[in-house]
Amino acid sequence: MIYLHDNIVDTRVTEEFQSLLSRGNSHRDVLEDTYSEGTLHHIALMESKTDTEVVITNTKKEIIASSKAPTKGMSNIIRDHTPAQLNRNGVLIESNWKEMNYLATVTEFSTGTEDGYVYMFKNTGPLRTLIDRLNMHFLLAGLSSLVILGLIHFLLSKIVTRPLVKMKEATEKLSNGEFAVKLPDLGNDELGKLSQSIQKLSNDLENIKRDRVEFLASISHELRTPLTYIQGYTNVALREDIQNSDRKEYLEIIQEESKMIVTLIENLFELAKIDENNFSISKEPIMIFPFLKKILLKVTPAFKSKNIELLFSCKSEHSINADPLRLEQIIINLLDNALKYSPPSTSTQILVKEQEEEVIISIHDQGVGIPEQEIPHLFNRLYRVEKSRSRELGGAGLGLSIVKELVEAHGGKVTIKSKENQGTCVEIRFKKGREV
Numbered sequence: 001m002i003y004l005h006d007n008i009v010d011t012r013v014t015e016e017f018q019s020l021l022s023r024g025n026s027h028r029d030v031l032e033d034t035y036s037e038g039t040l041h042h043i044a045l046m047e048s049k050t051d052t053e054v055v056i057t058n059t060k061k062e063i064i065a066s067s068k069a070p071t072k073g074m075s076n077i078i079r080d081h082t083p084a085q086l087n088r089n090g091v092l093i094e095s096n097w098k099e100m101n102y103l104a105t106v107t108e109f110s111t112g113t114e115d116g117y118v119y120m121f122k123n124t125g126p127l128r129t130l131i132d133r134l135n136m137h138f139l140l141a142g143l144s145s146l147v148i149l150g151l152i153h154f155l156l157s158k159i160v161t162r163p164l165v166k167m168k169e170a171t172e173k174l175s176n177g178e179f180a181v182k183l184p185d186l187g188n189d190e191l192g193k194l195s196q197s198i199q200k201l202s203n204d205l206e207n208i209k210r211d212r213v214e215f216l217a218s219i220s221h222e223l224r225t226p227l228t229y230i231q232g233y234t235n236v237a238l239r240e241d242i243q244n245s246d247r248k249e250y251l252e253i254i255q256e257e258s259k260m261i262v263t264l265i266e267n268l269f270e271l272a273k274i275d276e277n278n279f280s281i282s283k284e285p286i287m288i289f290p291f292l293k294k295i296l297l298k299v300t301p302a303f304k305s306k307n308i309e310l311l312f313s314c315k316s317e318h319s320i321n322a323d324p325l326r327l328e329q330i331i332i333n334l335l336d337n338a339l340k341y342s343p344p345s346t347s348t349q350i351l352v353k354e355q356e357e358e359v360i361i362s363i364h365d366q367g368v369g370i371p372e373q374e375i376p377h378l379f380n381r382l383y384r385v386e387k388s389r390s391r392e393l394g395g396a397g398l399g400l401s402i403v404k405e406l407v408e409a410h411g412g413k414v415t416i417k418s419k420e421n422q423g424t425c426v427e428i429r430f431k432k433g434r435e436v
Contacts, residue, residue: 024107040065226257314352319433342367
């Protein structure tokens with residue numbers, strides 16, 4: 001603002017100087033062309049109608065014509081400030097507009113017979129008034145700019161700085177283990193997306209913390225139950241006053257509970273390997289029909305012992321690229337669930353079909369079914385629909401988690417459809433087999 005102000009003032013003063021010099025040069029040209037008493041009178045009369053004054057002198061600085069009687073200040077300028085040698089285009093002899101009453105220029109003229117000087121004067125009062133008004137305008141503009149800058153600073157502080165401070169406080173809480181933070185919705189710009197990302201991170205960490213607590217509680221429960229049985233029946237089996245047949249029964253229960261603990265630990269190790277990507281998937285072309293046929297031969301006795309009919313429908317030309325060991329683990333897990341949750345005298349159907357570029361393997365049982373609100377949580381680790389953890393149904397809630405991780409590791413997808421008392425259908429989808 002100061003730079004602009006100074007430039008405008010300097011420009012305006014320079015324009016006044018140039019205007020005076022131009023008028024003096026113009027009068028010089030007229031005098032040199034037609035020097036006469038009439039010309040002198042005409043020049044003086046013309047300047048008397050303007051805001052400038054003209055004084056024409058001879059070489060001895062004696063006044064021969066003027067637009068008005070020179071003041072003492074004008075006489076002093078004529079007497080003391082006329083240089084010995086003058087430029088053809090005139091010279092500025094008084095430029096102190098801040099303190100002096102006049103700006104003044106002098107131009108030399110020569111007609112061949114008459115020589116002299118043309119002095120031009122301009123009162124500095126109007127110029128100072130103009131510059132004072134200009135100063136006032138700039139002062140108002142400066143104050144307005146400060147007010148506007150203050151408003152902008154306030155708005156930026158409210159719109160940008162405060163949300164950033166809140167985000168900083170939120171990240172500090174997250175780093176200290178406080179995951180329950182709430183950030184405002186700031187829209188869809190970069191700042192809003194950053195806020196959403198921090199909020200999502202907070203929610204995810206809160207869910208992880210809650211899941212960890214639930215996971216540890218569930219693991220403790222799953223281990224405590226069989227260990228309690230093992231400890232109790234071991235104490236009973238060690239008694240000397242029981243019959244051998246009872247002792248054998250108790251040892252069989254201990255063996256069964258030990259197997260449950262081993263299975264649980266193996267499943268946990270399996271999930272740990274999956275989480276750390278520390279397990280291998282060795283894909284190879286697999287013909288679905290013979291592969292599933294071998295698995296069915298293994299599980300058919302268990303289904304027959306429960307009087308559950310096992311149905312199988314598959315076209316022999318279906319093939320996928322998969323790891324045989326992992327695929328067998330997937331199918332066995334799903335069939336084990338169907339067996340576990342299906343009542344006697346029902347059927348379980350395995351159906352294989354193609355749909356566009358996918359091979360779909362579905363296992364449909366006629367078991368107890370699953371409430372609709374429970375379906376989204378089935379793949380959560382240690383999640384069980386049957387909250388009482390009855391020993392009749394068993395299971396630790398890890399099987400479907402392992403199935404989901406293994407299917408997705410193959411690039412596939414698993415979905416579950418179920419209704420209470422109407423059975424459950426699990427579908428796994430793989431891409432059609434290609435040479436690898």
